[in-house]
Amino acid sequence: MSATISATIEPLIRKKIFNTEAEAIQVLTREYILRQIGVLRRKIGRFERKYGMHFQQFSDYLHERSVLLERNKPSEEQRQTLGRAIMQEEDDWLDWKASQEMIESWIGLRQEIAT
Secondary structure, three states: OOHHHHHHHHHHHHOOOOOOHHHHHHHHHHHHHHHHHHHHHHHHHHHHHHHOOOHHHHHHHHHHHHHHHHHHOOOHHHHHHHHHHHHHHHHHHHHHHHHHHHHHHHHHHHHHHHO
16 A cells, blocks of 8 residues: 555544545545446436437437438528537537446446445
C-alpha cells in the first residue's frame, strides 16, 4: 500500500470509521462506483423523459426520421430547420450512448469488485 493511500485512510481507521485499510478501500471504492452509476442513471433518465422513450427506441426513431427526410425532399428552409433539430438529437444520442456504455462498464466493475 502506498504511503499516500495509507496517510489518506489512516484518519478513518483512527476514528474507527473503518477497521482496516483493506475495508476502507473496499467500501470507499464501492461507494464511488455506486455514485457514478447513480449519476449516469439520472442522466439517462433525463434523456428518457426528454424524448419519452428508451435509448433503443430513440435510435430507431432517429434512423426512421433520416430515411423519411431523404424520401420527402423538403424545401431548403425546412431542411435547415430539420437539420438543426436533428443535429441536437444526434448530439443527445451520442451523449446518451456514451452514458449507456459507461453505466454498463461501472456495473461490470462493481460486479468484479464484489467477487
